[in-house]
Amino acid sequence: MPGATRLRSASAPRRSSVRWVQRRLRSFLFAFAGIGHLLRTQGNAQIHVVAGSVAIVLGFFFNIDRGEWLALALTITLVLAAEGVNTAVEAVVDLVTPGFHPLAKIAKDVAAGTVLLTAIGAVAVGVIVFLPRLWTLVAPLIQGAI
Numbered sequence: 001m002p003g004a005t006r007l008r009s010a011s012a013p014r015r016s017s018v019r020w021v022q023r024r025l026r027s028f029l030f031a032f033a034g035i036g037h038l039l040r041t042q043g044n045a046q047i048h049v050v051a052g053s054v055a056i057v058l059g060f061f062f063n064i065d066r067g068e069w070l071a072l073a074l075t076i077t078l079v080l081a082a083e084g085v086n087t088a089v090e091a092v093v094d095l096v097t098p099g100f101h102p103l104a105k106i107a108k109d110v111a112a113g114t115v116l117l118t119a120i121g122a123v124a125v126g127v128i129v130f131l132p133r134l135w136t137l138v139a140p141l142i143q144g145a146i
């Protein structure tokens with residue numbers, strides 16, 4: 001039936017784009033599951049979330065400017081992303097190397113060191129953005145107490 005053939009060929013691209021969207025949605029769901037695993041199981045990631053939340057609250061409290069919000073957003077994202085990569089590296093290393101191996105040690109230590117580097121950067125950003133403001137707030141109290 002020529003009509004049926006026309007109908008099938010017209011709906012085929014639509015079906016394939018629906019499948020494409022479904023596949024993309026599924027990948028997003030897996031990615032969100034990965035974030036969930038990270039936040040549920042990794043104590044360090046939970047500490048980073050608390051620290052990031054404190055920074056966001058301080059940002060609103062001190063009414064920081066656009067550039068400072070940008071630095072804060074990038075910093076918080078970078079630390080959490082590094083923690084995610086570190087967790088993934090640990091999982092793969094444990095999967096591939098059940099016993100002790102010097103290369104496994106290097107992989108885990110360097111991954112953990114990468115998180116530490118981003119955390120040091122985050123502390124530096126926090127100090128640059130908030131320390132002068134906190135000092136302005138606290139200094140009169142200290143001077144009043146002396």
Ligand SMILES: Nc1ncnc2c1ncn2[C@@H]1O[C@H](COP(=O)(O)OP(=O)(O)OP(=O)(O)O)[C@@H](O)[C@H]1O
Nearest residue numbers: 044090093097098099100101102104105108109112
């Ligand atoms: N298979 C291994 N071979 C050699 N050294 C290892 C191995 N597994 C772990 N290590 C060493 O032990 C350290 C701790 O590894 P572990 O897997 O316990 O991670 P962790 O520090 O507990 O990480 P987290 O607390 O973030 O889960 C590593 O940084 C590495 O120096």
